[in-house]
Amino acid sequence: MPRLLSWLTPCAVLVLLTSCSDFDNEFAVQSANTTIEVSTDGTAFVSESFDILVKRAANYGGVYVDIPQRFTDASGGTHWRDFKLAAARRDGEDEYYSREHNVPGRSIYIGAEHCKSCSADLPTGLTKIQIAYWLGRLVRQEGDHEILFLPAYMGRVHGQAAKKTLTLKLPPGGTLRPAQQNRAAAYDLRRSAPNEILVSIPAGKGDRVLPDIEIEYPAGTFVTVTSGKRVQLWLSDHFLPFLSILGPLIVGLVAILKFRQSWLVPAPLITVDAKVTESISPALAAYLFRDWKADAAKAAFMASVCHLAVKRTLRISSLGEDAEASDLLAKQDRRKSKAGRAKWYDLPAATRLVFGGIAKEPSVGDRRRVKNARPDVRDELHRTITEEYQKIRGIDRWSLAAAASILVLGIAVASFSGLFLFSAAISGLLLTVFLVVAMFRHPERFPVATGTFEQFKQAMSLIVGLPMMAIVALVYIGTTEVISEQWPYLMAILLHIVGVIAVLAMLRIPTAKQRQIRNNMLVLNRYLRGEIDGPAMSVECYEHYLPFAVALDIEHRWTERFNLWQEGQKMDAYAPDWLITP
Known part of the structure; x- marks a missing residue:
């Protein structure tokens, strides 16, 4: 107006x-x-x-x-x-x-x-x-x-x-x-x-x-004027400027706390934390070791297959890509706890998901091609691993509270400066641009309408709704005068908007616990290669770390170390019951 x-x-x-x-x-x-x-x-x-x-x-x-x-x-x-x-x-x-x-x-x-x-x-x-x-x-x-x-x-x-x-x-x-x-x-x-x-x-x-x-x-x-009244008058004189700078100050504080861990030089890890390998899935280890790159999907899948085998949930012919699986547990058998077999719900969600994908594959006799299940579970496996990683992180309530506080401060500045509708128009325009960019970059994140009427509504929203929102916002911004005294506060409001986006973006920064788990994967890699000491070798130790060796793509080196240990112990040949013999 x-x-x-x-x-x-x-x-x-x-x-x-x-x-x-x-x-x-x-x-x-x-x-x-x-x-x-x-x-x-x-x-x-x-x-x-x-x-x-x-x-x-x-x-x-x-x-x-x-x-x-x-x-x-x-x-x-x-x-x-x-x-x-x-x-x-x-x-x-x-x-x-x-x-x-x-x-x-x-x-x-x-x-x-x-x-x-x-x-x-x-x-x-x-x-x-x-x-x-x-x-x-x-x-x-x-x-x-x-x-x-x-x-x-x-x-x-x-x-x-x-x-x-x-x-x-x-x-x-x-x-x-x-x-x-x-x-x-x-x-x-x-x-x-x-x-x-x-x-x-x-x-x-x-x-x-x-x-x-x-x-x-x-x-x-x-x-x-009393001292208390003088302080009150001073605060009233600086109330709006104080609100204007408080939001960016909160953003700076959050950034310092978030990046403080990267500034500090952590103490070098020289031993493997066995509890870490018990708390995460081998599939997650594959993604962490490869920094969430695309080639981690195959390693995560095969590590989960190996995990199912060593937990006696199925038997496999080998650890290679052409492996076949047999003796899959029926649903009624998964509820029973037998000696040497892990409880079904003690297995990580990613491991259980891979089992379900293999079980759905058609069998020839009692055998199923493992690799045939990988395309069917790839996307769901990635989502499950991401959820597991987020659970390790937990809910970052401090960052969410900071983002909410900055948003409230921005609304307060906009309200007291008379720029509430103007700021709402800018926010609506930015939101429209963000939605359009997100739709082009990640179309899979937006649900596809099934019915004819739903498809019509979705098309009208995209063709009419979003452009009209952008046009209304642009017209209001272009026809509303911002007086000279309001310009500093408009800049402050824009900084608050940027601050909310920055704090939400910083939620992606790994927490100290997530960084510790990834560092342990690097140490575990050195242990499996035999470069540093760790848990004493045994059949149980070999089987426990074998899925992680598959995840880190060093199962051959880990098996060589186990074979050398066997020879030194003069043990009988190792013939695991989870491996299909010719």
Whole structure:
């Protein structure tokens, strides 16, 4: 919605405006009057009255009054003061109103309520809009004096022929600063009473900038500000900038914590952690050792087949690609625990999945070709291994909480800066682009509609829905004015959006436990090759690590070591019952 009126000065101004309407053709400001009564505690009670001529029977139904809360004093300091609405009236009667945030302050809509079953039009003719509110402390300490600074109100009320007057009721003892007296030509300023100043603003150009009014008082005139109140005022002055930088600070903290492990040099591992091989599947070991490359799928599949064999769930003819499987356990047999056989549900999910794929293959006699099952289970095996890896990671609640916090902070900044809809349009545009890119890069992640009606809805969403969302967002962004004071906060909102994306992307970084497991696979590789010491060799040790040797593609070296150990122990020839003999 375009704003038809803007703020008067960068420090503090009042603007009467209307949104989504042609203000010039619908309304005209006849006069504007303000009374500002300053108390000895430095706060001010403001009452304002505007005579509005409604020129058209069909009109927006109300006007916006912008209340300044962000002031910049003569020394360049920026101050934010509290606002509390006391009354909103039209023609002396309480009127419907609503509030909106903006960087300089609040926008109060006064007029008829907009709804589907009611008319929002104001009756033609003259109507009086009135608003009353409190502003927080307008006093600053400057040396041994206290300075009361009052913003230049109504320098640019829409309707240049309107006469504007301000009545300032002040505590006694104040002296108008000379700098202000020298610039008295900007408006007529005179004392109408000992403690009252009347300011008259004649009709003029809308772009004129009026100076603020600063009145100097001796120390002790106003109530002394306590330390706690001083801290509260400082926090209110820096509240929105603090929110703006807090999100990027959280992103930086998350990044430091995430990458800290890679900065630290871990102690070299010299022994194999046997518990690691008991807690992960051989299929996952194959993927970890190969950094999740495509060639890990074949090794993961064969390692799972070997795992099924050494766990006495089936028998295989060899560990090669042309292996055949036989003596597969029936469903009723899997529930029974026999000596030398692992319980079915003690096996990893990836291993059980490979068994199911082999069991579905047609058999010749009692034998099934192992490699025929690999294409059928490849995608599901990869998903199962990924799930196993994510379970090791666990739910990263801290990162998710950080992403949620950054999102909430970004929404808060957008709301308080008056950029909520503008930010929503940017987010919608980015989301549309992301969906389109994701559909082209990973079409398998998006479900395919089966029914004719579902396919029609899906096609309409892609052909009409997404383009319309992008067009609406672009039109809103292109037609909405962002004032100069909002630009820093718009940049902060964009940083918050980038921060949420960055934190979610950092969820892919391995945790310390995941890094430890992968490092153990590297050490296990050295142990299986005989380069470092590890668990003492035995038949049980050989069979336990054989699936991992297949996963790491060094089963021949591991078998050679086992054969040498057999010869040294002068044992009988090894004839496992899980191997099909010719």
